[in-house]
Amino acid sequence: MIIGSHVSFGSEQILGSVKEAISYGANTFMFYTGAPQNTMRKEIDENLTKEAQKLMLANNIELNNVICHAPYIINLANRKDETKWEFSKNFLEQELKRCDELGIKFLVVHPGSAVGLPKEEALKNIWDALEDILKKDYTCQILLETMAGKGTECASTLEEMAILLQNHDKLGVCIDTCHLNDAGYNMQEFDQFLNEFATKIGLEKIRCVHINDSKNPLGSHKDRHANIGYGTIGFAALNKICHHEKLKNVPKILETPYVGETWEDKTRIYPPYKLEIESLRQEKFNEHLLEDIHKIYKR
Numbered sequence: 001m002i003i004g005s006h007v008s009f010g011s012e013q014i015l016g017s018v019k020e021a022i023s024y025g026a027n028t029f030m031f032y033t034g035a036p037q038n039t040m041r042k043e044i045d046e047n048l049t050k051e052a053q054k055l056m057l058a059n060n061i062e063l064n065n066v067i068c069h070a071p072y073i074i075n076l077a078n079r080k081d082e083t084k085w086e087f088s089k090n091f092l093e094q095e096l097k098r099c100d101e102l103g104i105k106f107l108v109v110h111p112g113s114a115v116g117l118p119k120e121e122a123l124k125n126i127w128d129a130l131e132d133i134l135k136k137d138y139t140c141q142i143l144l145e146t147m148a149g150k151g152t153e154c155a156s157t158l159e160e161m162a163i164l165l166q167n168h169d170k171l172g173v174c175i176d177t178c179h180l181n182d183a184g185y186n187m188q189e190f191d192q193f194l195n196e197f198a199t200k201i202g203l204e205k206i207r208c209v210h211i212n213d214s215k216n217p218l219g220s221h222k223d224r225h226a227n228i229g230y231g232t233i234g235f236a237a238l239n240k241i242c243h244h245e246k247l248k249n250v251p252k253i254l255e256t257p258y259v260g261e262t263w264e265d266k267t268r269i270y271p272p273y274k275l276e277i278e279s280l281r282q283e284k285f286n287e288h289l290l291e292d293i294h295k296i297y298k299r
């Protein structure tokens with residue numbers, strides 16, 4: 001199983017990400033090239049990149065399975081302000097360039113939110129933006145993420161996703177179990193979902209899976225991630241997805257929330273990933289996640 005989590009990209013850039021991933025016992029990871037909420041980015045340091053690649057090689061992390069995530073404030077859907085739309089497009093290109101410098105093969109992108117525009121127009125705007133970007137032939141591939149349908153988010157249905165992928169052979173898809181659940185796709189019936197995906201899009205398009213439980217019920221359109229087995233999807237369903245034969249070679253990435261002193265008190269927080277990865281590898285639900293995390297990180 002190829003599994004890892006979201007990790008940070010700090011002062012040591014991707015070298016820091018690799019070190020963090022190794023500390024979780026992961027064999028892949030996902031990072032943002034800066035803060036996910038903004039578009040301020042530093043130059044990629046070639047020496048740190050080389051060192052990171054050496055460390056990956058020594059720790060069984062294949063560069064081809066590593067994922068980058070674009071910041072979520074860029075919005076390709078809204079073109080009411082042409083300057084902002086151009087900025088989003090431009091920024092995505094910068095991200096693809098950075099990924100090419102880092103040797104990263106996949107960049108996950110949230111397609112965008114319609115905010116006031118009719119859905120068809122918003123989808124057309126995203127499609128047009130992608131058309132412009134794909135012409136440039138970056139090596140790194142864009143993966144469009146399935147969304148929860150919070151607010152006016154586009155691509156919360158497979159039909160909308162199919163529209164965005166039309167005549168864009170270079171695009172792939174990242175499915176997110178929390179988003180799918182919140183969008184109304186039952187993860188307990190995952191084979192049924194895969195069949196539908198195969199018919200409407202094609203299974204070969206799935207290049208990354210975000211493994212998250214959800215704090216909200218099926219079809220709630222909320223997008224709040226929960227720890228594995230502590231949400232409405234449950235451990236059994238998520239475990240089955242992780243070990244699914246048809247997604248065997250697809251990287252699984254956890255984006256579950258950090259845990260606090262208690263489930264409610266989040267004044268100090270600790271990463272759950274080491275234990276969640278362990279439990280999914282062993283196919284055994286950890287009922288004592290909070291206590292076990294404290295044992296590792298609290299001194």
Ligand code: FE
Pocket residue numbers: 069108110145
């Ligand atoms: Fe995402």
Ligand code: FE
Pocket residue numbers: 145176210255
């Ligand atoms: Fe996600």
Ligand code: ZN
Pocket residue numbers: 176178179223224225
């Ligand atoms: Zn989410």
